[in-house]
Amino acid sequence: MSEDQKNSNIGLVLKDLLKQQSLSMRKLSELTEIDTATISRIINGKRKATPEHLNKFAVSLGVPFAALFRAAGYPIDQKTEKSYSDDLNATVDNIEKILESSNLYNKKFTIESVEKQLVKYEQFAQTEEGEETILNNFEKKLQKLGGIGPFISHLKVMFEQFCTKKASSHHLAVIGSALLYFIMPVDVIPDYIFPIGYLDDAVAVQLVSNLLSMKK
Incomplete structure (x- = not known):
């Protein structure tokens, strides 16, 4: 694959993700602290990410690192892909940088x-009140956000799955968390x-996704 093709692939992936989450390049720039011009050049295949x-x-954007690395043409073997999906240290480092620069949240x-927090919610999800909270409020929360937010498609x-209950009670409780x-x-x-209030939601969904994949 040529360098131009690699740049084009990651550009198409990013463009699709922005469309799915109703985000502009300017908003992505605010979230990532990457200037809009650079993002535009990456999306249009004029610069290597x-x-x-x-x-x-x-x-x-709340997507696995490996998916973007692969789209950008970086070599990802199974071992590397697993480390990206399982090890969230890099994610935390980036979130901390975003929080520090935003001056809106001063806790570690x-x-x-x-x-x-997920453990508490897993227990709550197994109660009648927890189930009702999920069934009555999930779509309302989506509408409130206008479909914007990390891992929306995963959620x-x-x-x-939670609504159809086609899984074990433990599996449903983990999803419920x-x-x-x-x-x-x-x-x-x-x-x-x-928008930084949803960065930890992305981590929560990734943690749950990793946990469920390990149980398959």
Whole structure:
């Protein structure tokens, strides 16, 4: 594959992700701290995306690192792909940089804090009140956001699975934890701090996705 083809591929992927999440290049620039002109050149295939660019795109758009690295033509073997999907340290580092630059959130962000919240929501998801909260509020939250936010497509799939109940009770509880994390306005990074309030939601969904894939 030529360099131009690689640049074109990542550009098409990014363009599609922006369309899916109703985000402009300017908004992506705000989220990633990559200037709009650079993003435009990457999307239009006129500039090669660096690993640093791709890391920031992955965090802000809520997609696996490996997917963007592969689209950009970087070599990804199975071992490398697993490390990108399982190891969220790079994600946390990028989130911390975004939070620090935003001056809107001054607490330390950790994976452990998200995991603790997910455990609480997993228990809540198994109650009648928790189930009703998910069924009655998930689509309302989507409408409120206008479809904008990380991992929206993943969450929609999880919600469909939760509604059909075609899985074990434990599987549904784990899915429910991610859905509740998304629905509840006050989590590790409160949702009202828009748009950074949904960065931790992306981590929560990725943690749950990784957990479910390990159980298959």
